[in-house]
Amino acid sequence: MxxxxxxxxxxxxxxxxxxxxxxxxxxxxxxxxxxxxxxxxxxxxxxxxxxxxxxxxxxxxxxxxxxxxxxxxxxxxxxxxxxxxxxxxxxxxxxxxxxxxxxxxxxxxxxxxxxxxxxxxxxxxxxxxxxxxxxxxxxxxxxxxxxxxxxxxxxxxxxxxxxxxxxxxxxxxxxxxxxxxxxxxxxxxxxxxxxxxxxxxxxxxxxxxxxxxxxxxxxxxxxxxxxxxxxxxxxxxxxxxxxxxxxxxxxxxxxxxxxxxxxxxxxRVMSLQDGTAKMSKSDANDLSRINLLDSPDEIRRKIKKCKTDSIKGIGYSPDRPEANNLLGIYEAMTGKSKEEVEAEAATWVGWGTFKPLLADALIAHLEPLQARYAELVAxxxxxxxxxxxxxxxxxxxxxxxxxxxxxxxxxxxxxxxxxx
Incomplete structure (x- = not known):
């Protein structure tokens, strides 16, 4: 709503x-x-x-x-x-x-x-x-x-x-x-x-x-x-x-x-499997989203399998919806500015370098939420x-x-x- x-x-x-x-x-x-x-x-x-x-x-x-x-x-x-x-x-x-x-x-x-x-x-x-x-x-x-x-x-x-x-x-x-x-x-x-x-x-x-x-x-x-x-x-x-x-x-x-x-x-967070579609609970493919209660292992698996592109380097671009989405998530999870993320991205060798960093940022950010949720369930x-x-x-x-x-x-x- x-x-x-x-x-x-x-x-x-x-x-x-x-x-x-x-x-x-x-x-x-x-x-x-x-x-x-x-x-x-x-x-x-x-x-x-x-x-x-x-x-x-x-x-x-x-x-x-x-x-x-x-x-x-x-x-x-x-x-x-x-x-x-x-x-x-x-x-x-x-x-x-x-x-x-x-x-x-x-x-x-x-x-x-x-x-x-x-x-x-x-x-x-x-x-x-x-x-x-x-x-x-x-x-x-x-x-x-x-x-x-x-x-x-x-x-x-x-x-x-x-x-x-x-x-x-x-x-x-x-x-x-x-x-x-x-x-x-x-x-x-x-x-x-x-x-x-x-x-x-x-x-x-x-x-x-x-x-x-x-x-x-x-x-x-x-x-x-x-x-x-x-x-x-x-x-x-x-x-x-x-x-x-x-x-x-x-x-x-x-x-x-x-x-x-x-x-x-x-x-606006997009699907991990399609950078042009909004992340949605109704998507049949669970790999398309990071659920707030996903375990660290699930988060790492989803980020490892998320869709990327074959363009050399990692950066924001109107023609790179998947890159924009993943960098935007990293920006939100770390609290860094777009300029800081762009500068950091220039040091990454490729997606293999970036994906573990993104997974770690997600896990660290969601950890206190998941801990409090466990308390409330109890x-x-x-x-x-x-x-x-x-x-x-x-x-x-x-x-x-x-x-x-x-x-x-x-x-x-x-x-x-x-x-x-």
């Missing part, structure tokens, strides 16, 4: 719950083991990060960041460099909400047991990579009732439970079918499907769920890759259409129209508490937006006094 940045609500206390709840949360978090991946956070701080157009907000007001990754397979180096490391680097700058977008993962055939395990594995990797619960909220998408999937809310939250199925339904009713039929990702994935029976309505409707993720949190800025730009434009169109139709005469709009946040740096109660408290904070914000959307469309809310 795309990252999102939004202004913090002026009622910040209500966003995060009562002060008592905050106290319990702080006490639990402060008693938790210190993240062993501090070196990863330091490395992330040195990376070039997203640049928000128009600069910061009012003095003392943090913008909200919402981002997430699908729990399909194991997170890989592309997920880390393209998203998670930048989350870590920006934790002090924003009011952060990071989710595991499990509802997105079921739009295509999946193994229920694997989805459950991958959801917790992904959340644990967020923490292991350096996301700090004292500074960021971490939650599972389906644990927040307002995201619209058919689920049960926590006991005692009857209003949120009644609102749950409505949000995506409301956005669906505001979205022309023709808009979804034009979505490139749907066309590509449906064409690759074995038959029509394997193409779900969820896949067709996936962009509306993505729009719901963004609009629920009043996101102003959304860091997106090239493959997500069309989804962002659809989200803007849905927000504009909803506001024009239901909130045109109101003092404020229900939804913010988000803008693209351009992410700088060499965050303490599942702590992970459960982080996810529970993160979901409570997220639900406060999402449910408020959902209630505003309901009122705009003319729905009544449970418990309110009837007006005739």
């Amino acid at each position: 795309a990252s999102c940045v939004a202004p913090r609500c002026r009622h910040a206390a209500s966003t995060l719950g009562s002060s008592a709840a905050l106290g319990r949360r702080a006490a639990r978090v402060l008693s938790a083991p210190r993240c062993a991946a501090s070196t990863l956070a330091d490395a992330g701080a040195a990376a070039e990060t997203a640049e928000a157009p128009g600069g910061g907000g009012a003095a003392g007001v943090k913008k909200r960041v919402l981002s997430g990754v699908q729990p399909t397979g194991v997170l890989h180096l592309g997920n880390y460099l393209g998203a998670i490391r930048q989350w870590v680097a920006n934790q002090e700058s924003y009011d952060n909400f990071f989710c595991v977008v499990d509802s997105h993962a079921i739009t295509q055939p999946h193994d229920p047991k694997e989805l459950s395990q991958a959801t917790y594995r992904t959340a644990a990797l967020y923490l292991a990579a350096g996301i700090d619960p004292k500074r960021s909220n971490i939650f599972v998408q389906s644990h927040v009732s307002a995201h619209s999937e058919l689920m049960h809310s926590p006991p005692g939250r009857r209003a949120a439970r009644l609102l749950a199925p409505l949000h995506r339904w409301m956005l669906n009713c505001a979205t022309p079918m023709g808009w979804l039929e034009k979505m490139i990702q749907y066309k590509e994935k449906s064409q690759r499907a074995a038959n029509a029976e394997s193409v779900s309505v969820g896949l067709f409707d996936y962009p509306v769920l993505m729009a719901a993720d963004i609009l629920l949190y009043q996101a102003q800025l959304v860091p997106v890759g090239d493959d997500q730009r069309q989804h962002l434009e659809l989200t803007r169109d849905i927000a504009r259409r909803f506001n024009d139709k239901y909130a045109k005469k109101k003092k404020r709009k229900v939804f913010v129209e988000p803008e693209a946040l351009i992410v700088k740096s060499n965050a 303490e599942p109660e702590y992970l459960a508490s982080v996810l529970r408290e993160g979901a409570e904070a997220a639900d406060e914000t999402a449910s408020r937006t959902l209630a505003d959307a309901k009122r705009a469309m003319g729905f009544t809310l449970p418990g309110e006094t009837p007006k005739f």
